Amino acid sequence: MNRGTLLIHNGHETDPATGALGVTVYQTSTFYRKKITEMPEFDYSRGGNPTRKALEETIAVLEGGARGFAFGSGMAAISSVLGLFSSGDHLVAAEDIYGGSRYILDTFYKRWGLESTAVDAADPGALQRAIRPNTRALYLETPSNPLLKITDLKACLDMARQAGILSIVDNTFMTPYLQRPIELGADIVVHSATKFLGGHSDVISGLAVTRTGELGERLYQVQNSFGAVPGPWDAWLVMRGIKTLKVRMDAAQKTAGLLAEQLRAHRNVESVYYPALRGHPGWAIHEAQAAGPGAMLSFKTKTTEQALRFFERVKLAAAAPSLGGVETIASYPVKMSHINMPESERERLGISGALIRIAVGLEDAEDLMADFDQALA
Ligand SMILES: *Cc1c(COP(=O)(O)O)cnc(C)c1O
Numbered sequence: 001m002n003r004g005t006l007l008i009h010n011g012h013e014t015d016p017a018t019g020a021l022g023v024t025v026y027q028t029s030t031f032y033r034k035k036i037t038e039m040p041e042f043d044y045s046r047g048g049n050p051t052r053k054a055l056e057e058t059i060a061v062l063e064g065g066a067r068g069f070a071f072g073s074g075m076a077a078i079s080s081v082l083g084l085f086s087s088g089d090h091l092v093a094a095e096d097i098y099g100g101s102r103y104i105l106d107t108f109y110k111r112w113g114l115e116s117t118a119v120d121a122a123d124p125g126a127l128q129r130a131i132r133p134n135t136r137a138l139y140l141e142t143p144s145n146p147l148l149k150i151t152d153l154k155a156c157l158d159m160a161r162q163a164g165i166l167s168i169v170d171n172t173f174m175t176p177y178l179q180r181p182i183e184l185g186a187d188i189v190v191h192s193a194t195k196f197l198g199g200h201s202d203v204i205s206g207l208a209v210t211r212t213g214e215l216g217e218r219l220y221q222v223q224n225s226f227g228a229v230p231g232p233w234d235a236w237l238v239m240r241g242i243k244t245l246k247v248r249m250d251a252a253q254k255t256a257g258l259l260a261e262q263l264r265a266h267r268n269v270e271s272v273y274y275p276a277l278r279g280h281p282g283w284a285i286h287e288a289q290a291a292g293p294g295a296m297l298s299f300k301t302k303t304t305e306q307a308l309r310f311f312e313r314v315k316l317a318a319a320a321p322s323l324g325g326v327e328t329i330a331s332y333p334v335k336m337s338h339i340n341m342p343e344s345e346r347e348r349l350g351i352s353g354a355l356i357r358i359a360v361g362l363e364d365a366e367d368l369m370a371d372f373d374q375a376l377a
Contacts, residue, residue: 003062003177003291004246010061012054012239023054025236047224051232055207055239059197062176062242063189065209067216069223070235074172074192075100076228077206081168081190083222084215085136087113092130093139094121096149096349098170098192099337101139121151122282124159131163137187141170142179143286146298146333146357147350148273150282153289157185166215172196172324177245179290187211188219195324195359196295199241199248203234248326248362252295255368256360262369263299268376270300270354295360296323298333301376304353307332311356314375316368323359328368331357 001009015024026049031042042048052070060068071077078101085091093105095118105116117130121140138160142151153169160167168188169181175196181189191197193205210216223229230238260274275286276293286293301307310330311319317330321337331337333351346352360368 006062007177007242007245010058012058017050023051023236023239025232026050027232045232046227046229049229049232049235051239052230052235055235058239058242059176059191059193059207060209062180063171063209064176064180064182065189065211065216066213067210067219069208069210069216069219070193070230070238071206071208071223072228072230072234073204074098074190074194074206075104076226077190077192077208078170079104080222080226080228081188081208081219082109082114083226084166084218085109085114088134089114089136090132090134091116091137091139092127092135093118094141094144094151095119096121096144096147097139097141098145098172099333099340101141101170103340121156122149124152124155127156128159128163131165135163135165137166137168139168139170140181141173142289143173143275143282143294143296145173145296146273146331146337146355148275148280148296148298150275150280150286152285153179153181153184153186157181160187161185173294173296174290175245175249177249178292178294182209182211184289187215193238193241194322196245196249197241197324198238199245199324199326200237201322201325201327201329203237203241205230205234205238207238249292249295251362252360253292255363255365256295256297256358257293258365259358259360259369259372260297262372263297266373266376268302268306270302272299273297296357297360298355298357300352300354301356302354306376307354307356310375314371316363316371317358323357325359326362328361328363329359331359333357 056068119126166187169186172192189209191207264272274297317328
C-alpha cells in the first residue's frame with residue numbers, strides 16, 4: 001500500500017469489539033478481571049487501554065517498526081525513551097534538536113549521570129568523532145529546528161550500527177507520510193503527535209516506535225513504570241488527525257513552497273530556510289530520504305525590528321508556539337522554542353532576533369502570501 005492509503009487502512013478501520021467505524025474511546029481506568037488468577041490483555045489503563053493500543057499499533061505500522069507507544073506529550077515520549085539509558089552512559093546528539101529535548105539532556109539527565117555531546121549533525125564525521133567508549137546512542141532530528149538543516153540519515157544510522165550503538169530520530173517535522181527513519185536504519189523514532197499527526201492544535205501527545213520487539217519490551221517497561229501516558233480521548237484525537245494527514249500535508253507543503261519563493265524575493269528578507277528552495281545545501285540528501293520538503297520554513301528579516309513589526313502586522317498567521325495545525329503559525333524562536341538556550345549558543349547556531357519560523361497551515365496560498373507581503377512592507 002502507498003503511504004496515503006496506509007493512513008486510512010492500517011488495521012484500525014473498525015472497533016474490534018463493536019464493529020463501529022473507527023476505534024471507540026474507552027474512558028476507563030481499570031478492567032474487570034473475569035478470572036482472578038489470569039492476567040487479561042487490559043488490566044489497568046496505565047499499562048494498556050484499547051484506544052491507546054489502536055493508536056500505538058497505527059504508528060508502529062506507519063513507521064514500519066515492531067512496537068508503538070503513546071505518551072502524554074512529545075516530551076513525555078522523549079523523556080521515557082531516555083529512561084532506557086543509565087548513569088554513566090553517553091549520547092551524541094545533534095546540536096539543533098528541539099529546544100525542550102536539549103534542555104532535559106543538559107539539566108535533568110545530565111544531573112542523573114547521562115552525559116551528551118552536541119554536534120553539528122550536517123557533518124557525519126563530527127558525529128563519528130564524538131562517539132566515546134561509553135556512547136550508547138545517536139540522537140537526531142531532520143530537518144532541524146528552527147533552521148531546517150538536513151542530516152544524512154542513512155550515513156549517520158549506518159555509522160551508529162557499525163559503532164554498535166542505538167539510534168533515535170525525532171520525526172515530528174516530517175511524519176511517517178514523508179519520512180520513515182526505521183526503513184533507513186533507525187532503532188527508535190519519536191514524535192510530538194501534538195503537531196502534524198494530531199494536526200488541529202487541539203491535543204498534546206507523543207509517540208515512540210521501536211524497530212525491534214526486544215527494544216519495544218524495554219520501552220514498555222519504562223512507559224508502564226513512568227506512566228507518562230495519554231488519556232483515551234487524546235489518543236483518539238491523534239488517530240482522527242492521522243486519517244487526514246495526507247491531504248493536510250500535501251496542501252500545506254504546496255503552500256510552503258510558494259511562500260518560500262515569495263519570501264526569498266522580498267526586499268526586507270535576508271534569508272529563507274526551506275529544504276526545497278534552490279541553493280539549500282541539504283536538498284539532495286533530503287530528497288533522497290524523504291517524500292517531500294514538508295510544511296515548515298523559517299526566514300530572517302534584515303533587522304530584528306522588522307521581525308517584531310512582522311508579528312505586529314501579520315493577520316493570518318497566529319503568533320504562537322507549536323506547528324502542524326490547520327492554521328498557519330508564526331513563532332519566534334528566541335522567545336519561544338529556544339528561550340532556555342544561552343544567547344551565545346543561539347548566536348553560534350544562527351538563531352537571532354530576526355529569525356521567524358513559519359508552520360504553514362491550510363489557508364489559501366494567495367491570502368497568506370498577500371498577508372505576509374503587507375506584514376513585511
Ligand atoms: C513540539 C516538539 C517536541 C515536544 O513535543 P510536545 O508535544 O510539545 O511535548 C519535540 N520535538 C519536536 C521536533 C517538536 O516540534
